[in-house]
Amino acid sequence: MAWVDLDLDACLCFSPGWLVLTNVRLLASTPDGDDWQAWSLSPELSLRQHDHAGVGALELFGANERLAVWRYTLSRNVSALRLVDLFATCRDRGELHSAATDNVCPDCKAPLEADAEECPYCSRELQTPPSTWTLLRLWRFAHPYRLQLLAGFVLTLLSMAATLVPPYLTMPLMDNILIPFQNGKPIDVSLATRYLSGLLGAAVVAWGLGWAKTYILALVSERIGADLRTTTYEHLLKLSLEYFGGKRTGDLMARIGSESDRICVFLSLHLLDFATDVLMICMTSAILFSINPWLALVTLLPLPFIAWMIHIVRDRLRTGFEKIDRVWSEVTNVLADTIPGIRVVKAFAQERREAERFREANRHNLAVNDRLNKTWSLFSPTVSLLTETGLLVVWAFGIWLVSRSEITVGVLTAFLAYIGRFYTRLDSMSRIVSVTQKAAAGAKRIFDILDHVSSVPEVAHPVRLNDVRGGIELREVGFRYGNRAVARGVNLAIRPGEMVGLVGHSGSGKSTLVNLICRFYDVSEGAILLDGVDIRQLAIADFRRNIGLVLQEPFLFFGTVADNIAYGKPGASREEIVAAARAAHAHEFILRLPQGYDSLVGERGQGLSGGERQRISIARALLIDPKILILDEATSSVDTETEKEIQKALDNLVRGRTTIAIAHRLSTLRQADRLVVLDRGQVVEVGPHDELMALQGAYYRLYQAQLRHQDVLADEGEAS
């Protein structure tokens, strides 16, 4: 039995339903859910699936009419496709099991290990939200520095104790020296000197210890910040192209740059201050209680009240700060959009409109900030007010106790001295709310990157391929980009050393297949095998080492020509680089550059023409000596003369390698062993040029259309 639990009804409203296939019948629950409709399987029945914009449809056809149609969202697509497959086998053979002989995953059709029951690729789909205790997760980065952190903590404790000495000394200073003096006794100079030197000593010790702890902790936090940045960047580089497609450059740059810096400042400054404050409060309260429990109790009374207030505002501030972050990256995104496209902006004279867009983003930024500041500005004064009220209470209660001679004036003075520090700390502690929230928001955005599991994951125990021959097999490959199926049921076997040309209209899925073969994306269904091994079983770096890729738009990094050629093999010798450049027909024009191979290229570097850049990128591919070569419209962005030069370079490159070439101009694929014609994500024809021409099918039409086009161009050329 096979089934689909439908989640939509005929008019595309959400409602549950069932479609069940047994070995003799197809059953569907009726819209009201009580009854079942049934069709006996017979040869004239057929079941077809198609989908559009996230909705799939299953249609049941009889001999001369459509019998029924069911709809579902794409979350059910896998089981729906399976049902369609099983329906066909069931109708033709009368038994209900898959036609496939290998052990393949019933859902995504990926081949499985002989004894495996669960498909490792299907179970990946689970999505769990990250925990909210994001800041605690920074411990992972703090762990290597735990000894320094411990030293810093001990120093903090000591320096704290040192700062608590002076207020304590005010008590005997008051009671034993000043009050007796007021009462007519002379000042005991030696005692006064002892107290005063005690005050000085405490201050000096506190200074020394304070310096040491700040230095150590700042050092550590700076290192934690650096580790966080590099780890995030390293992780980012490992993510699949899918991730980069969905993100904007400005946003990613902000996350890695300024957010990690903010976390660093938080750790070194605010968190440290906060920890100090908490310690201070604990130690102070201990001292206060030891002097006079009743007065201590009254002093500490406003504390829970303030803590409660902080808690209330915390929630509102946190969402506010997250919002500000988002708005801020909106502002940077406008910049990142506009500056690279500045030529278009100027060409269409849209400076004013871009400025307006930036102003708009800033206005949004202001509005969000204003709203937050309303809460935030009320917060600090309220804490101050509470502090003053607290002091007032202590004064009042203290005077009352003094009048009843339960405490001395010295005790009250000491209390007020402690409290003065104590409450100012409370005020600054309240600031921790906002900085913690800011840092937590930043940490969340960084961990968003770190938590993102690459959709092209590395396997735990990769298979090692020592001697790659370069045979590629695509088995029932399907790929879905967002809600669009861009490849479906592609089967293709490429022999080692064979050259295959992919042809088809634009949007027919040529580049998608290349991206899948390079494993920039993983297939949604089926599998791609290299020499009989699923490429998902190989370590990504090992696999890609065997692929040379030449793109339509060659990208040169900032650096010398030699660096760019040796990009895939940083340790290459000068001889290798020159040999690769020679083979790529790049040697001569490189020699013409003022500094030869040491000329700087890339952004801000030497201007090179499209053909020259392309030949450097071909040399780059040649140098790593790959078994598999992929040419993605390698010659389409240059003129015919340059194309000839590049073609010569490519001929060197292609020799002895498995080559997959995409070209818009069919003439450039003459020497391909086979041509694969794609249409709307499916292979429609495969064969050599002559065979496909004789077939007079899709390839023939493409070729004729291009020939006509060329004739027109030639005629125009003659006419002028």
Added chain:
Amino acid sequence: MNRATPPEYTLRRTAFGALELDLEGQVTVGVVAVRAFPIAAPDQAISLVGPEGNELLWIDRLEEQPEANRRLIEEALSSREFMPEIRRLIGVSSFATPCTWHVETDRGECDFILRGEEGIRRLPHGMLLITDSHGIAFLVRDPAALDRHSRRLLDRFL
């Protein structure tokens, strides 16, 4: 486009459920109706497209079409266009993405997974388009018109 004289055409639904277009004697089976601006102008700018993806007929305004044709086009559109409009947010599993949203739409209640904040797109006039992990787009036509609870939840993601 010549708006003054719209070409004569008739639409028909075949027994196989496909749409058949008879455009001045030329008959095409398997015609698909497509909205050119599904969000900005859902009832204008509709194209009838052939099975090969070639445009056969452009319709400026749906309400100007003959009753029978209009009904068939609307029917074809409604079975193809799927963009549930969120009326109310009932709950979200977490304010950090990915998270599951439980919402009430004009097509009934449903759950969906939001993969990341970039799944929420701002459209002109304050509209929001929320794309779930399967690529289904949910529309929030006017965030300000949602109830207080929904607005508060939504606000956390904006």
